[in-house]
Amino acid sequence: AMTQGAQPALLDLLRQWGTVDQRRVERAQEIVDLGRVRVSTATAQEIAGEIVGRYRTSITLDAANPAVLDLECDCPDWQQRGQHFSQPCKHLLALALKVGAVPDNGMVVLITPPQAVVAQPPLASPPPLSPAATFRDRILQAVAGAISALADQVEGVLAAGEVPFLIGPTGCGKTSAVRLVATRNAWGFEEVSGSPSFADADLAGVKMAGGVELAGPFARAFRRARDGEVVLLFIDEFLRFNTRAQDILVRPLLPTPPSVAQAMGIRTAEFVRLLEAPLWGVEWAPCSRARLAIACNPWGSVLDPAVVRRVTPVPVAFAPTVARLFTTPVQNAIEASWKAVQGGQLPLPIEYQALTTAEAPDDRRFLAAYFGRLGAIDPAAAEGFRKVLQGIGVTV
Numbered sequence: 001a002m003t004q005g006a007q008p009a010l011l012d013l014l015r016q017w018g019t020v021d022q023r024r025v026e027r028a029q030e031i032v033d034l035g036r037v038r039v040s041t042a043t044a045q046e047i048a049g050e051i052v053g054r055y056r057t058s059i060t061l062d063a064a065n066p067a068v069l070d071l072e073c074d075c076p077d078w079q080q081r082g083q084h085f086s087q088p089c090k091h092l093l094a095l096a097l098k099v100g101a102v103p104d105n106g107m108v109v110l111i112t113p114p115q116a117v118v119a120q121p122p123l124a125s126p127p128p129l130s131p132a133a134t135f136r137d138r139i140l141q142a143v144a145g146a147i148s149a150l151a152d153q154v155e156g157v158l159a160a161g162e163v164p165f166l167i168g169p170t171g172c173g174k175t176s177a178v179r180l181v182a183t184r185n186a187w188g189f190e191e192v193s194g195s196p197s198f199a200d201a202d203l204a205g206v207k208m209a210g211g212v213e214l215a216g217p218f219a220r221a222f223r224r225a226r227d228g229e230v231v232l233l234f235i236d237e238f239l240r241f242n243t244r245a246q247d248i249l250v251r252p253l254l255p256t257p258p259s260v261a262q263a264m265g266i267r268t269a270e271f272v273r274l275l276e277a278p279l280w281g282v283e284w285a286p287c288s289r290a291r292l293a294i295a296c297n298p299w300g301s302v303l304d305p306a307v308v309r310r311v312t313p314v315p316v317a318f319a320p321t322v323a324r325l326f327t328t329p330v331q332n333a334i335e336a337s338w339k340a341v342q343g344g345q346l347p348l349p350i351e352y353q354a355l356t357t358a359e360a361p362d363d364r365r366f367l368a369a370y371f372g373r374l375g376a377i378d379p380a381a382a383e384g385f386r387k388v389l390q391g392i393g394v395t396v
Contacts, residue, residue, distance in 0.1 A: 010047065010059065010096035017069045018086030020093065026257045028093035030271040031161045034288055037098040044103050049095050051075075051160045057091045061102065135360050138325055143173070143352045146319035150177035151184070157312045158232075158291050163253050165238075165308070166295035168316025169341045171351025174295040178234045187291070188231035190221040194240030194296075200248055200277035207280055218252070218275045222285035231285075235294040239301040246304065248277060253294075253310040255287045299347050317342065322355060327362045333394045337370070337385070346385060347377050367396045 014020055031037060031051060041048040041058075048058035055075045062068035071083070071092055078089040088096075150166075150173055157164035158181070166174040175191075182189040192203065205216040215223070221233040235249060255271040261284065266272065270286040277283075294311065296303075323334040334355070340346040354366040367389075375382040386396060 009101050010099055011093065013061075013069060013102070014059075014088050014093065014096055017071075018088060020088060024088070024090040025093055025097075026271070027161075027255065028090040028097055030255060030287060031090065031094040032097050033270070034161050036159060036161055037094050039095070039098060042099055042103050047095060047099050047102075049098070051091050051094065055091050055160065057089075057095050059092065059095065135325070135358065135363075136356065139322065139356050139358060142319070142322045142325060143356060146322060146352070147173040147176045147180060149319070150174070150314075150316060151180040153314055154178060154293060155181050155184070157314065158293070160312075161287070162312040163292045163294065163310065164314045165311035166293070166314045166316050167298055167303075168295075169299065169318075169338075169349045170297050171349055171353060172316050172318050173352060174316055175234070175236055178232070178236075178293050178295065181293075182232045182234075185230070185232075188221070188224050188229045189234070190217045190224075190231060191234045191236060192217040194235070194237035194245075196240060196242050198241055198245045200245070201279045203245060203248060204275055204277035204280035204283055216280070219280065219283050222273070222275070222283045222290055225285035225289040228289070230289045230291065232291045232293060235292070238294045238296040238307075239298070239303075240296075246307070248275065249294075250304075250306055250310065251275060252292065253307070256284075299341075299344075318349065318352070322352065325361060326358070329392070329394050330362060330364050332392050333364070333367060333389050336388060336392065340385060340388070346374065346381055348374050364394070364396070367394075371396055 011020070011025070036051050037049055038051075039047070039049040044061065046058065046060050048056075050056045055073055057073040057075075058071070060070040060072075071078075071088060073079075073082075073089050073091050075089055075091050078092065081087065082089045082092075154164045154166070154177055166178070168174055179189065179191075181187075195202075201214075201216065203216050203218050205219040206214045208214070213219075217233065221231045224231045238246070238249070241249065252273040252275045256274050257271060258269050261268050261272045261274070264274075264282065266282075266284055268284075268286065270288060272284045272286055273290050273292070275283045318338045320335070323331045323338075326334065334350050337346060337350045341349040348370075350366065350370050354370060357366055358364075371382055371386065374385065389396060
């Protein structure tokens with residue numbers, strides 16, 4: 001960066017323009033520290049950039065009066081709230097912190113050298129199938145493509161320093177996508193799936209007399225991160241945890257500033273994730289190396305606003321490209337189940353895994369197994385859906 005003399009600091013201009021929340025400033029500094037801000041333009045009239053892999057943001061200044069600002073960011077916080085209440089989002093604040101002062105004399109200033117930005121290489125397209133490929137090969141490739149596209153979304157949220165919350169029915173690739181993100185990046189991986197019987201000890205661990213420790217998934221992941229490894233901790237079936245377990249899980253979703261961590265006796269200069277459980281104590285890890293992702297099947301449940309405000313929701317649906325490989329009647333049956341689940345009429349969709357058993361475009365044998373499972377959960381729903389399929393010319 002070039003010396004910018006006595007030019008006003010962008011953060012000070014934002015404070016003059018509106019209301020700057022200190023918690024957002026701290027979160028913005030974390031985004032900068034993680035190297036997630038890429039500056040594309042920096043002149044006396046315009047500052048623009050992106051939060052790598054996620055949001056585009058810009059600050060336009062009046063040439064005659066730098067205190068007159070026009071702010072833009074395509075994140076939900078700015079679009080739905082910030083611009084209406086004159087409250088800059090953390091991404092605008094991160095851009096301001098990255099640039100520092102307003103560039104002098106309209107000169108373009110290189111703020112982020114290209115070599116300082118570490119970007120993931122584009123993913124290669126799947127190799128074309130050979131003429132001898134079976135129908136099942138084509139289904140497997142289509143499902144893999146859908147999961148890879150979902151993994152791209154998850155990776156983008158993580159790259160922005162956020163926690164992705166995958167919300168979708170069972171069998172739509174949520175777990176596979178998160179696991180793919182970890183393997184793509186050669187990260188460590190820990191996973192826990194929700195259960196109504198889980199207690200604090202199942203998540204954090206137990207410390208017993210004599211110094212014996214039984215570490216849970218959070219303790220394992222956080223300790224690996226403190227030892228220098230980047231670890232992705234996946235909390236699956238979040239809504240199946242009981243209320244007490246969910247309350248404990250909410251805390252690590254929101255990064256804790258280093259000043260607060262230091263006041264708690266934690267020696268760190270970074271934002272951290274904290275978890276506290278009675279039989280384990282306090283466990284922590286730096287946000288830069290402890291990544292979190294959560295997922296749930298929303299069927300019959302209500303999302304807690306306290307959770308949603310701490311995460312980035314990622315709605316997950318089935319990919320129509322998979323169903324289109326089948327003949328029209330079978331495709332219609334598959335899509336009807338997906339639509340009914342999305343609308344809340346059915347508890348269970350025809351899952352990707354079931355579709356990969358098909359051996360031909362008109363193979364509908366998986367429907368019999370599907371109705372067996374659906375009938376075990378909700379016989380009335382199974383009978384109703386059978387009549388729906390009969391109405392579109394599909395018999396089981």
